[in-house]
Amino acid sequence: MQRYIERSKAGEIQKSLQNNPVTALVGPRQCGKSTLVRHILQNNKDALFLDLELPSDMRKLADAELFLGEHTRQLICIDEVQLRPDLFPLLRALIDKDRHPGRFLILGSASRDLIRQGGETLAGRIHYIELTPFTWSELQNDKSDKNRDFKKHWWRGGFPPAFLAPEDSQSDTWRRDMIQDYLSRDIPSLGFTMPIPVMSRFWKMIAHYHGCIFNASKIGQSMDISHNTVRKYLDILEQTFMVRVLPPLEINLKKRLVKSPRIYLRDSGLLHTILEIDSMTELYGHPVFGASWEGWCIEQIIASLPLWQPFFYRTSSGEEIDLVLVRGKRRLAFEIKASLTPHLSRGFADTVKALKPERAWIVCPMTDTGYPISSGARVLGIKECLKELGAI
Incomplete structure (x- = not known):
């Protein structure tokens, strides 16, 4: 039995x-939502847990009003709620009839936008929380194992079954099965009808564009589908937390800025499996090596400051910053390099000066103590970077 890791x-x-x-x-799916909730509720004997993937629990909601009305004083947890979006109007009516905190805890494998009715009918009554797979910070804080190597997390990704597998081969097998289940079961369960081979090919195409500017027309031409279909497929991957669409920072610096987003597979382990990279050694020589490190770091940094809005910055002349976090008038800048001796472009210092961030970092796969450079930025490893972000 896998041990519990604090989230x-x-x-x-x-x-x-x-x-x-x-x-x-x-x-x-499989990021640990159910495990986390069961851990939180383990001492709440009155809590009622329903898993809508179980036919027996789904049948209990055949007359949902009757069933839920009989448990008004209990916390009701409903897992995989996206399978029953018609529940939201009923939840609103029950809450308005007897409003008190902690009535319902709902779990879903799709974003709030995809579970459309939730945002529309429960406004002012619901608080959304996004849970990612394991982050590096969570694993660092795990008291049962202080000697974790960030490269294991980077290689395997953060999905609990993949990260905690005894061997890399078992981790890879789980990721392959997860990809197949996502294509054959998860997407159809959300009401989308599309050929599995086409969606599989699209996902692999997106993996090859990991860290690149999104060009719907170019991808559409490669796959012989329209740019509108490309955007539809990308939206599905984004709304099911498989892909991050990183928007460009739009500010008035009297420079021509790139206006298309960048795309990343959110889990590095899935990226490596989709691209059929069989080992960390093979990854070091693969063209996606730098982009893989970049995407993994971006996910760790964004997760550490969830209230900040993430962007990237790039001008038409090629000046860029990989990640800019914004909150109000505050900015933090991150350049991410997969090298222990990061080489920065001649325009990096000017770009930092133009953006005027509160702090700037160059994040690389080092374990030694970081050091400042002339641009005012600091070169450091991911562990030290996350520690400094924790103080912001």
């Missing part, structure tokens, strides 16, 4: 249950 969102969930009638925990 950073546990406190936010408990606080939300004390303040909101409905708490929604969303994230990709």
Whole structure:
């Protein structure tokens, strides 16, 4: 049995249950939502847990009003709620009839936008929390194992079954099965009808564009589909937490800026499996090596500051910053390099000066103590970077 690893969102969930009638925990399938909730509720003997993937639990909601109405004083947890979006109007009516905190805890493997009715009918009654697969910070804080190597997390990704597998081969097998299940079961369960081979090929195409500017027309031409279909497929991958679409930072610097987003597969382990990279040694010589490190770092940094909005910055002349986090008038800049001796472009210092970030970092796969450079940025490893972000 795999041990439990503390999750950073546990406190936010408990606080939300004390303040909101409905708490929604969303994230990709198999990221640990059910495990986290069962751990939080293990001492709550009155909590009622329904898994809508179980036919027996789905049958209990055949007359949902009757069933839920008989458990008004219990916390009701509904897993895979995206399978029953018609429940949301009923939840609203039940809450308005008897409003008190901690009535419902709903779990979904799709974003709030994809579970459309949730945002429309439960406004003012619901608090959304996104759970990612394991982050590096969570694994660093795991008291049962202090000697974790970030390269293992980078290679395998953060999905609990993949990361905690005894061997790399078992981790890879799980990721392959997860990809197949996602294509054959998860997408159809959300109401999308599309040929599995086409979606599989599209996902692999996106993996090859990992870290690149998104060009719907170019991808459409390669696959012989329209650019509108490309955008539809990308939206599905984004709304199910498989892909991150990183928007460009649009500010008035009197420079021509790139206006198309960048795309990344959010889990590095899935990226490596889709591209059929069989080992860390093979990854070092693969063309996606730098982009893989970049995408993995971006996910760790964004997860550490969830209230900040993520962007990238790039001008038409090629000046760029890989990640810019923005909150109000504050900015943080990150350049990510897969080298222990990062080489920066001649325009990097000017770009930092133009953006005027509060802090700037160059994140590389080093374990030694970081050091400052002339541009005012600091070169450091991911562990030290996340530690500094924790103080912001």
